[in-house]
Amino acid sequence: MSQTPHxxxxxxxxxxxxxxxxxxxxxxxxxxxxxxxxxxxxxGQCSALYPEKPIYDIPGHPKILAADLVAQLEEQAKPFAPVYHLGQRVEKLERTEDGKWRVELTDATAIIAPVVIIAAGVGAFGPNRPPLEGLDAYEGKSIFYMVRKREDFRGKRVVIAGGGDSAVDWAISLAEVAEKVMVVHRRPKFRCAPESQARLEQMAKEGRIEMVVPYQLHSLEGEDGQLSAVNVATLDGAVKRLEADALLPFFGLSMNLGPIAEWGLDMDRAHIAIDPNGCKTSAEGVFAIGDIATYPGKLKLILCGFAEAASAAHAAREVVHPGEALHFEYSTTSGVPQA
Structure with missing residues (x-):
């Protein structure tokens, strides 16, 4: 039986x-x-990948943790009583007979509205998993692809694998709480900010981080989901055993637009092409904002996405309430309307 649409x-x-x-x-x-x-x-990524990493380019906040930014944005939205459908993906987007949009979610929930605002970032994402035998038995127990809380690793022996910003940043950060941090990479050069590599190398000299270079992941040891050691190997096959309680493989994300790519919108290399005047896509009543949207001169910054959100909301109102005048006032004058 089909559900009654929202x-x-x-x-x-x-x-x-x-x-x-x-x-x-x-x-x-x-x-x-x-x-x-x-x-x-x-x-989004702020919660899933780096909740405890600071962000420096939010106006009015010289520094704010990603998780704190999300919490404040959620609180800011709360007066308007949004209905969240989490753990769900939009599987279908189609026009109704009266010209509105109907979306169908993974669980068959249907929602109908005059406008759709796509703020899907880079689309659905997941970690690139290392090809290790028995990997799935440890995932979520002693192998993690993201750090939610540094305290989870206090006093532990942690192996971090990878050569990008995430690997380096978390090695530096976790060295403050972990018993031991070991960084595994296939070469001494890392793909990170120069100052981050310099700090990593300095901490290695001080004995606060062990550099396991040039090595790559080879095999796992442990039982019942708990690691006891991570074995690494050189390209020549020499194996080294690292006693460890946790492994953090940071090999980047696998991005997938999923069904969005099939919605018939004008695309530009895995991004939705929009008119920056109102953030309109090629489909009437569909808008795109944030990292998934592109136009000439686009900057992929959260603060730019915020401005796009405001522009799209005002343009969306014209679709929802055509011909109805909006007496715009600044929030300092109007306050926050009640939902």
Missing amino acids: ITDAIIVGAGPVGLFAVFECGMVRLRCHVVDALDMVG
Whole structure:
């Protein structure tokens, strides 16, 4: 039996920082929102990948942790009573007979609205897993692809594998709480900011981090999901055993637009092409904001996504309430309208 569709003003696809701010901006022009995200939490990459990493380019915040930014954006959106559909993906997007948009989620939930605002970031994402035998038995128990809380690794022997920013940044950070941090990489040069590599090398000289170079992951030891050692090997086959309680493989993310790529929107190399005037896509009533949207001169910054959210919300209001005048006031004058 098909479910009765939810009826709302705007469907926001993506509950990352830009999607959450879009809820607020829609609320300020009195649009009700349902929000869909494939993750089981709000915050997108900020929550899933680096909740305890500081962000430095949010206006008014010289430094703010990603998790704190998400919490404040969620609180900011709260007065407008958004309905969240977390752990769900939009499988279908289609026109209704009266010209509105109908989306169908993974669990067969249907939502109908005059406008859709796509704030899906880079699309659905997941970690690139190392090709190790028996890997799945340890995942989520002693092998992790993200760090939610540094305290989870206090007093532990941690192996970090990878050569990018995430590997280097977390090695530096976890060295403050872990018993031992070992960094495995196939070459001495890392793909990170020069100052980060310099700090990593300095901490290695001080004995606070062990550099396991040039090596790559070879095999795992342990039982019942708990690691006891990670074996690494050189290209010549020489194996080294690292006693460890946890392994953090940071080999980047696998990005996938999923069904979005099949919605008939004009695309530009895995991004949705938009008119920056209102963030309109090639489909009437569909808008795109944040990292998934592209146009000449586009900057992939959260603060730019925030501005796009405001622009899209005002353009969306014209679709939801055509011909109805909006007496725009600054929030310092109007306050926050009640949902």
